[in-house]
Amino acid sequence: MIRYQVRVARGEQGISRGHQTFEVELEDRMTVLDALFRIQREHDPEFTFRCACRVGMCGTCAASINGIPRLACRTRASVLGGKRITVDPLPNLPVIRDIAVSMQPFFDQWKRVTPGFRPRAPESTELATIPEGSRYMRLSKGKRDCITCGACFGACGVKAASAEYLGPAAINRAMLRLIDPRDGAVEERVSVLDQERAGVWRCHTQFNCTEVCPKGITLTESITWLQRSLLRKSSLRNKA
Amino acid sequence: MPWNALNWYLQRITGAALLILLIAHFWVEHFASEPLLHGKLTYEAIRARITTPLWQGIDIAFLLVALYHGLNGLRNIVLDFSFIPREMARAVTAALIGIGLVWAWWGIEAFSNLS
Amino acid sequence: MIRLVGNSAQLLQRITGIGLLVYLFLHVRTIHKLSEGPRAFDEAVAVFRSPLFKLGEIALLAAVILHAFNGIRITIAGLGLAQGRQKQVFVWGVAGAGALLFVAGAAPMFWFGIVRAD
Numbered sequence: 001m002i003r004y005q006v007r008v009a010r011g012e013q014g015i016s017r018g019h020q021t022f023e024v025e026l027e028d029r030m031t032v033l034d035a036l037f038r039i040q041r042e043h044d045p046e047f048t049f050r051c052a053c054r055v056g057m058c059g060t061c062a063a064s065i066n067g068i069p070r071l072a073c074r075t076r077a078s079v080l081g082g083k084r085i086t087v088d089p090l091p092n093l094p095v096i097r098d099i100a101v102s103m104q105p106f107f108d109q110w111k112r113v114t115p116g117f118r119p120r121a122p123e124s125t126e127l128a129t130i131p132e133g134s135r136y137m138r139l140s141k142g143k144r145d146c147i148t149c150g151a152c153f154g155a156c157g158v159k160a161a162s163a164e165y166l167g168p169a170a171i172n173r174a175m176l177r178l179i180d181p182r183d184g185a186v187e188e189r190v191s192v193l194d195q196e197r198a199g200v201w202r203c204h205t206q207f208n209c210t211e212v213c214p215k216g217i218t219l220t221e222s223i224t225w226l227q228r229s230l231l232r233k234s235s236l237r238n239k240a
Numbered sequence: 241m242p243w244n245a246l247n248w249y250l251q252r253i254t255g256a257a258l259l260i261l262l263i264a265h266f267w268v269e270h271f272a273s274e275p276l277l278h279g280k281l282t283y284e285a286i287r288a289r290i291t292t293p294l295w296q297g298i299d300i301a302f303l304l305v306a307l308y309h310g311l312n313g314l315r316n317i318v319l320d321f322s323f324i325p326r327e328m329a330r331a332v333t334a335a336l337i338g339i340g341l342v343w344a345w346w347g348i349e350a351f352s353n354l355s
Numbered sequence: 356m357i358r359l360v361g362n363s364a365q366l367l368q369r370i371t372g373i374g375l376l377v378y379l380f381l382h383v384r385t386i387h388k389l390s391e392g393p394r395a396f397d398e399a400v401a402v403f404r405s406p407l408f409k410l411g412e413i414a415l416l417a418a419v420i421l422h423a424f425n426g427i428r429i430t431i432a433g434l435g436l437a438q439g440r441q442k443q444v445f446v447w448g449v450a451g452a453g454a455l456l457f458v459a460g461a462a463p464m465f466w467f468g469i470v471r472a473d
Contacts, residue, residue: 067358091357157362162322196244197319197329204320204368205429206361207441221438228435231245252433255426262419283393290389303383310376317369347383353390 001025004077006035007086008047012097019086020044026077032065032085033072036099049099056214059149063099064088069151071214090154106150109166112192113174120184120239128182136179143172143222145215152209152219164198168209168219171200175222181239190236193226200226247312254309261302268295287354296351303347311336360445368425371418378415409468413461420460424453 006024010017024038033051040047051061054073061072066086077085093101119128130136152168153159159167166174174189193199200223209219229235268289289295318324318332388399402408428449431437437444 064357069357155357155359157357157359157365158320160357161320164322194242194244197322197326199244201244201248202320204365205432206359206365207432207445208357208359208361210439210441211359211361218438220432220441221435224433224435224438227245227248227433231242231249233242252430255430259423259427262423283389283396286389286396290386303379306379310372310379313372314376317372343380343383347386350383350387350390 001027002078003083004035005084006039007084008036008039008099009088009095010047010098011095014095016095028078030077031073032063032075032077032080032087033061035077035085036072036087048097057147059147059214062090062149062151062154062214064090064154069154069212071149071151074214090150092154092156092159093150101150103148103150105163106148106153106167106169109153109170110148110173112166112198113170114177114185114188114192115170115173117177117180118183118185120182130181134181136181139179139225140176143176143217146172146217147215149214151212151214155208155212157206157208158202158204162197162202165202166192166198166200168203168223171203171226172217172219172222175226178226178236186237186239190230190233194230200230203227251309251312251316254305254312257305258302258309261298261305264298265302290351291354300348300351304344307340307343311340360442364425364428364445364449367421368429371422374418375415375422378418406469409464412468413464416460416464417457420453420457421449424449424456 002025004024004026005021007019007021010020022039022043024035024042026035026038033054036047036049036051040049049061049063049072051073052058053060056071056074059071062069063072064087065072065075066080067088069090072087087099089095089099089101093103093105096102121128146169148169150169156165156168158165171193174193177183178186178189195201203220203223205220205224207220210217210221213219290299315333315336318329324332385399388395428444431444432441
């Protein structure tokens, strides 16, 4: 058992009540999420945070841990180096209570890029396939696993100043749909991505999103790929 | 025309051009010029170089490229803050274009006075 | 507060960018003085000889190096290169190489411009 000082943010509906520090004992391989549960069980049952799967596949427990957005369930307390752990709510999102944030702004932007699949030939009875060795297969590698946890949204320095900016996850999603040979909604996505104050042009290549993504998605690469592609929009319209 | 994309590209291209121009500028001013090398920053020494048409051309190009890069960079900072209303951002763009034109004229005028 | 290197890079890029724009203004002003004749020029140039100005020149060198090296990083990343190795590029490519070039440039500037200035 190792004793940790866990400093957590308190507050509700945008009103901060500062931080509160709790003493928590953890086994060697326990995570920050375990620490949050211990606080709730042993110290304050009103302490609020969110989680669901506890194994890093749902993306619900993302929080700012020692100043870096990451999944609480995938972050072992021992790897943080130190006996003090600070847990804050994910930045750039409104706080509901303590560590729990509303994902509303994240999904508002997400919806803007037409995230769902829009078949190019809805009436076709043939099976739509993605050919082996196609552009989609080449470019989508490592970019398909987004769990919409919002870590990139919270880490993004541009998002910190701009409510309008789409954010890395939505842009990556738009790229995946744009390079999908079966999808037909090109123009609506291109016009959203090409906006000067909300689209890809606001990215300043900080790599914060790539650094924090728990799924290892190279988000900055997706954004810069779109920046280059938007110079010749025909390269996005041509699905072949 | 994909204006936003072009603007994005031009910022990078002018950045690369500035790097080359700056190294050349710095080299000529501080190492290659005989009187300057010996710490004699005199009116005549500078005037002699600055009145040659080739150097004037390079210096004016340097000024114009630097102005585009700098003022566009400033505009990008403004666009990053979404609390600035759309109309105000547009006014800033117009103002920066105006400042750029006056600034460019100011610099070119200095050269024309010299020759 | 987010503790990631990208934030500092962007903040420095903005500050040095604004600083360089201010310097460009002062620089054009000096060239303008030059066009007003030897008297006006000599008055303007007298300021350049003060140690404080020499320190300012060293700060200018730092600003140029930071802005240029981070700009090269942004351009390279924008071309889709060196992705996934951003940390090494930040540390060695921008901070490391930039610091090396700065020391190489600033040392003679400090020595000949301030310590042994006549």
